[in-house]
Amino acid sequence: MSAVFEIHNLAKFNWEAGAQGESRYLFSRISAEITKPERVALIGASGQGKSTLLRILALLDIPDEGDLLLNGASFKNSNPREWRMAVAYVAQQAVMLPGSIEDNLRTISRLHGQPYDAALGAQLMEQLGLDHLDLAKKAEDCSGGEKQRISLIRTLLLRPSILLLDEATASLDIDSTRKVEALLMNRHKEEGTTLIWVTHDLEQAHRISNRTWVIDKGGMQEYSSAAFFDQPVGGAVHS
Ligand SMILES: Nc1ncnc2c1ncn2[C@@H]1O[C@H](COP(=O)(O)OP(=O)(O)OP(=O)(O)O)[C@@H](O)[C@H]1O
Numbered sequence: 001m002s003a004v005f006e007i008h009n010l011a012k013f014n015w016e017a018g019a020q021g022e023s024r025y026l027f028s029r030i031s032a033e034i035t036k037p038e039r040v041a042l043i044g045a046s047g048q049g050k051s052t053l054l055r056i057l058a059l060l061d062i063p064d065e066g067d068l069l070l071n072g073a074s075f076k077n078s079n080p081r082e083w084r085m086a087v088a089y090v091a092q093q094a095v096m097l098p099g100s101i102e103d104n105l106r107t108i109s110r111l112h113g114q115p116y117d118a119a120l121g122a123q124l125m126e127q128l129g130l131d132h133l134d135l136a137k138k139a140e141d142c143s144g145g146e147k148q149r150i151s152l153i154r155t156l157l158l159r160p161s162i163l164l165l166d167e168a169t170a171s172l173d174i175d176s177t178r179k180v181e182a183l184l185m186n187r188h189k190e191e192g193t194t195l196i197w198v199t200h201d202l203e204q205a206h207r208i209s210n211r212t213w214v215i216d217k218g219g220m221q222e223y224s225s226a227a228f229f230d231q232p233v234g235g236a237v238h239s
């Protein structure tokens, strides 16, 4: 299901403002509009606020200025739990809930009042190369890369319209990375899921996106990925 998502003049104050000439804002005047299913690569140097921005988009943190609208309704008048089902964040550091892998898959659905779709869970586990895992295994005992994929599957079970991916393949080998990319591209195509994907891997950004948002010096610029990656427009960031 696709959604119209608007970001209007979003800003977050810098909590280090004033120290050693730090600016007042971590970022400010960030605007963008998603009116149809998109694949966005969000890139920028470490510490520019990419994770903070994604967390704000999922209402896990609050903006200090500006507004966010989902299907025309401001976040200020929205139920955060319902919002997070539609605009779902997959964290940079996967945190497992207590219990087994299956508990992890079930709990997120339960917390959101959704029936657990066991068939979809099994299908996603297989597509991400996790079908060899015993669902009764303690989630905490899984490897970093396994946890990262379980956390992605947990979120996909909610069928969000906008999926916020924070370095979703950072702990994965090439084979698993390609599986995640293929699965997410497929979800975009089949279900109209919008992907907003933070990555430091510019080749990945090129592969998975049609638009590129560059966050730099407290602002954000938008490019068509074809223009950004094939022409020297993004030269400073490419280097
Ligand atoms: N209000 C704020 N909210 C969050 N981070 C803030 C704030 N003010 C200053 N900061 C600093 O800005 C940086 C933001 O970090 P964030 O994790 O969003 O960056 P990032 O672009 O995701 O980096 P990385 O690529 O390393 O993951 C941190 O160094 C944090 O201490």
Ligand SMILES: [Mg+2]
Binding pocket: 050, 051, 052, 092, 166
């Ligand atoms: Mg980050």
